[in-house]
Amino acid sequence: MSHTLEREEVERRLGTTVRAKAAQVVVERGGFDEERTPLTEMEIVAARRPRRALVAVATAVAVAAAASGVVIVTRPNAGSDGVVTETSIPAALVAPASVPPGQQLWALTSNTTHHQGFVRQLFGDEAPDGSVSSGLLVDFKHAAKVRPGFPDDRLQAGTPVVVRGQHGVSRAVLDADIRTTEIEWIDGNTDLTVTVHGMALDAAVLVLDALRPRGANLMDGFDAADGSRSFRLLGQDLGVAPAAGIDASLEYSAAAPAQTSPPEYAVRTSSSAGLAGYLRVWLLGHRATDGTTVDDEVDWGVTVVWPDGRQVTVQTYPVHRDPALLERIARSATALDDGAAAALAAEAQARVAALPVLGTATVPAGTIELHGTVAPVAVCLRVSGSAPACSNPFQGRAFAPTAPTYSVGPAYASALIDGHWYVFGASRFVMSFVHTTPLPTQRGTIDGVQFAVVAVPAGIDTVTFEETTNLKTGLQGDLTRPTS
Numbered sequence: 204m205s206h207t208l209e210r211e212e213v214e215r216r217l218g219t220t221v222r223a224k225a226a227q228v229v230v231e232r233g234g235f236d237e238e239r240t241p242l243t244e245m246e247i248v249a250a251r252r253p254r255r256a257l258v259a260v261a262t263a264v265a266v267a268a269a270a271s272g273v274v275i276v277t278r279p280n281a282g283s284d285g286v287v288t289e290t291s292i293p294a295a296l297v298a299p300a301s302v303p304p305g306q307q308l309w310a311l312t313s314n315t316t317h318h319q320g321f322v323r324q325l326f327g328d329e330a331p332d333g334s335v336s337s338g339l340l341v342d343f344k345h346a347a348k349v350r351p352g353f354p355d356d357r358l359q360a361g362t363p364v365v366v367r368g369q370h371g372v373s374r375a376v377l378d379a380d381i382r383t384t385e386i387e388w389i390d391g392n393t394d395l396t397v398t399v400h401g402m403a404l405d406a407a408v409l410v411l412d413a414l415r416p417r418g419a420n421l422m423d424g425f426d427a428a429d430g431s432r433s434f435r436l437l438g439q440d441l442g443v444a445p446a447a448g449i450d451a452s453l454e455y456s457a458a459a460p461a462q463t464s465p466p467e468y469a470v471r472t473s474s475s476a477g478l479a480g481y482l483r484v485w486l487l488g489h490r491a492t493d494g495t496t497v498d499d500e501v502d503w504g505v506t507v508v509w510p511d512g513r514q515v516t517v518q519t520y521p522v523h524r525d526p527a528l529l530e531r532i533a534r535s536a537t538a539l540d541d542g543a544a545a546a547l548a549a550e551a552q553a554r555v556a557a558l559p560v561l562g563t564a565t566v567p568a569g570t571i572e573l574h575g576t577v578a579p580v581a582v583c584l585r586v587s588g589s590a591p592a593c594s595n596p597f598q599g600r601a602f603a604p605t606a607p608t609y610s611v612g613p614a615y616a617s618a619l620i621d622g623h624w625y626v627f628g629a630s631r632f633v634m635s636f637v638h639t640t641p642l643p644t645q646r647g648t649i650d651g652v653q654f655a656v657v658a659v660p661a662g663i664d665t666v667t668f669e670e671t672t673n674l675k676t677g678l679q680g681d682l683t684r685p686t687s
Contacts, residue, residue, distance in 0.1 A: 449475075
């Protein structure tokens with residue numbers, strides 16, 4: 204359990220060792236000329252003393268490793284005595300290698316992502332168990348411009364607070380399952396948001412007031428040498444966007460899905476979430492001895508983040524409390540090559556397609572099939588004798604005749620079949636697929652279930668789907684042309 208760092212303790216620490224950090228670091232690979240040394244070529248690592256503070260500057264991020272003083276330095280080339288990792292693993296689908304006995308994969312969806320890069324720093328007091336007993340997670344983003352003739356409404360509502368001479372706001376937030384405080388203010392071109400953990404508000408403001416900008420403005424973050432031995436920079440993301448990665452969702456169940464049943468296990472993975480997620484999970488959870496950060500959220504699941512940018516979250520339905528099991532599943536995750544990822548997706552699709560066919564209809568694009576055990580849970584499209592492409596069977600409530608009049612979401616899918624992109628879906632309500640205008644759509648009905656199919660023309664890479672109930676247009680979402 205975290206303790207609260209009060210103002211008096213902060214004053215004592217800052218008053219005695221406010222800049223002790225500078226004495227703990229050495230500059231390697233030559234001297235540093237702030238006017239002539241590019242940031243991407245400079246590395247600063249902590250002196251190799253147990254539990255000393257870390258400073259590491261590289262192209263992407265730097266984080267402390269184990270308490271022995273090892274430093275993980277993320278950068279494009281080797282040559283340091285740090286342990287070298289990449290900013291992210293090559294774009295690959297990350298999937299668990301181990302799930303509980305009897306669990307079967309029924310749905311795998313993935314998309315290529317480009318996570319936004321921004322500077323994030325974690326200052327705090329790391330406890331012996333790797334948790335942050337008190338800390339500040341600081342995000343630095345470009346401030347929006349004030350609209351001419353309009354009041355400055357760039358800050359969200361909150362309680363007024365003065366930070367570093369600027370008028371800002373504080374507000375209570377629920378971050379995961381932890382209720383904490385958030386501070387936001389604008390300084391020049393920088394919008395700063397600080398998540399406060401285990402500290403009183405005035406103590407947090409005192410620490411923020413004492414920090415010094417790294418560069419000419421706060422978009423570069425605070426000086427990594429600021430802070431005391433006990434309350435120091437634990438890690439930072441220097442704002443370089445990680446390489447393109449793959450976000451994926453894998454859903455498992457021992458039994459065939461029913462119309463209203465959720466998956467028993469849901470796993471969300473990212474091959475390139477970056478260190479921003481790593482630092483947040485560290486603040487809310489703890490850092491393990493192998494350098495990963497881990498957070499067990501009561502109503503959400505267990506998340507494990509690696510320094511190379513991989514992130515895995517495992518949830519169960521209904522929620523049960525076996526965090527050790529969920530962490531083992533997450534830690535079993537590995538990056539798959541293209542062939543292994545395609546085989547895993549084909550396995551899930553084949554499992555859905557093997558469910559009994561409960562209805563069919565023929566359209567110019569091919570054959571639409573509804574699959575399920577007792578009632579439909581998935582819609583599949585079969586084109587020219589190809590293997591069917593199917594929707595996620597855990598979207599089955601879209602077919603339920605007792606569905607409410609508001610949108611519960613359609614069952615839909617996006618598939619590349621013989622080089623052609625198809626989007627299709629089924630629901631008790633009307634579905635539409637739109638680019639800038641509605642796309643030519645093949646429609647029909649099977650036992651009261653409405654379906655829609657679009658063969659997307661070449662040159663169109665994004666499609667928005669809409670579901671219209673008897674009340675209004677409901678759920679909307681975007682689909683992107685698959686690459687394979």
